[in-house]
């Protein structure tokens with residue numbers, strides 16, 4: 001115990017010495033100082049929660065997601081591509097392009113040249129990518145040399161212009177948790193730089209039980225637990241400090257619709273030929289003769305359930321809903337009202353222009369409406385080592401892919417319509433050491449480092465706050481840090497003269513870019529007053545040992561007073577006479593002045609007159625354990641002791657025998 005404390009004291013001393021030396025060198029080399037650090041590997045895990053509406057994340061029971069929201073960059077909501085469906089949404093997340101540009105108009109679609117494409121139903125996973133008309137983000141990621149992986153994410157299994165995702169678990173109907181297990185396995189085995197993971201449970205529960213139902217809430221809580229499993233896997237793989245996470249979704253959800261518009265019935269009745277009617281809240285009508293588009297459009301204007309009708313030319317010229325696509329946009333596009341959707345021609349024939357949805361096709365939840373409709377809004381949340389804390393307000397689904405690229409460090413996909421969101425932290429503030437201690441009146445020194453990982457030099461304003469009001473002084477309040485470098489300055493914390501031993505001050509330094517106040521980071525450190533330490537122990541029956549590390553700003557003597565077991569004063573021994581402030585850090589011993597056995601000893605601080613006690617610093621009562629320890633020492637000493645020493649030891653044993661019956665156990 002005692003040697004440990006001596007060791008600790010000398011460690012503190014060596015640390016302070018090292019600190020002083022480092023301050024000296026920092027002072028001299030400050031302007032050139034750059035603590036070069038190797039470019040670290042980055043990892044990004046993107047999790048899609050299918051059908052997760054913007055407001056679902058408010059649930060307090062989502063432990064991991066709530067933590068991400070509190071510490072990361074979170075959107076209030078995300079505007080979805082049109083229509084707000086799984087296929088178009090996931091391809092927008094993958095390409096950063098709106099639906100008309102990437103060409104996946106719905107989970108199935110019609111193409112003037114290729115005919116009906118049952119994208120989710122019949123196209124094998126490795127061929128889905130062949131139908132994309134915009135570059136998926138894993139292409140520039142591969143070109144940047146990143147290790148990529150995808151679990152159950154549409155259109156990641158095949159080859160796009162000669163590039164493929166390194167590790168793929170293709171889109172299939174496996175249970176959600178199996179997907180998480182695959183993801184964890186990939187994190188362990190491959191440590192990918194970019195991992196895309198899809199989960200589907202919220203989507204299916206929303207269809208079956210309606211948006212916001214208990215079933216949906218429960219499913220989201222389960223997925224939150226899986227996010228925790230992924231966190232654990234990342235920690236176990238040693239990647240926590242280099243990994244970021246994005247949680248996003250393809251669309252929101254609203255109540256099911258009960259009425260459907262049947263264009264194929266309307267057109268057949270009037271004698272206008274059509275090739276195909278693609279269903280949903282955006283109904284695409286492909287006419288046999290596209291020249292009849294204007295005529296066909298007039299049939300639907302003002303019809304029950306129809307909100308808007310456009311010709312393909314209007315969709316193109318007015319850039320409506322970002323839906324224009326040369327071969328895949330209908331000649332006429334019907335946008336249905338809330339509560340209605342367009343019925344596809346492949347399920348006909350229909351017997352009315354508008355009719356009730358057949359009972360066995362009705363679902364409690366639905367989506368597919370315009371992506372700026374509140375219930376269709378999705379989620380976006382970024383969190384991790386390189387993510388700043390921010391409220392992003394409204395974001396767009398097309399911004400996600402460029403943001404993924406910015407976080408993971410590769411160029412955005414070339415067809416992206418969106419832009420990277422401002423989520424990447426470009427400033428890292430750190431203070432070393434995190435804790436340090438000193439005596440009242442002394443300065444405790446910390447090193448404050450600001451790292452700029454942005455692309456331009458920045459000037460940072462350094463501000464400090466503390467909770468004990470001690471004097472703080474930064475060597476520099478403004479520091480300029482070139483792009484990709486770091487700079488260090490010192491913080492001196494002056495411990496007040498009257499600070500009580502054991503008290504502390506928590507200091508937080510915030511560095512904020514003068515050019516951009518959103519670029520900000522902070523770190524904290526603690527300065528302690530050296531805690532007092534005074535321990536008494538039995539050295540011989542007649543002598544106590546003192547292990548001291550004490551600071552005095554008043555008093556003039558340190559005295560050991562000896563008492564009987566009944567607290568009657570026997571005598572005293574002055575250990576030290578001093579002038580405050582005074583710091584004592586050593587091991588001493590004090591004899592009983594009368595050479596009799598020590599029963600009780602008190603270490604006290606006094607004024608010049610030792611009866612004038614200021615405080616009792618430590619007390620010690622000699623117990624049987626202490627005496628027994630001494631007896632064992634004597635036993636060990638005896639064989640090598642000289643005749644004179646044996647006489648003394650024998651006398652001590654006799655005195656111990658006399659004291660033993662009175663000593664407390």
Ligand SMILES: [Zn+2]
Pocket residue numbers: 050051085086087203250251
């Ligand atoms: Zn979906």
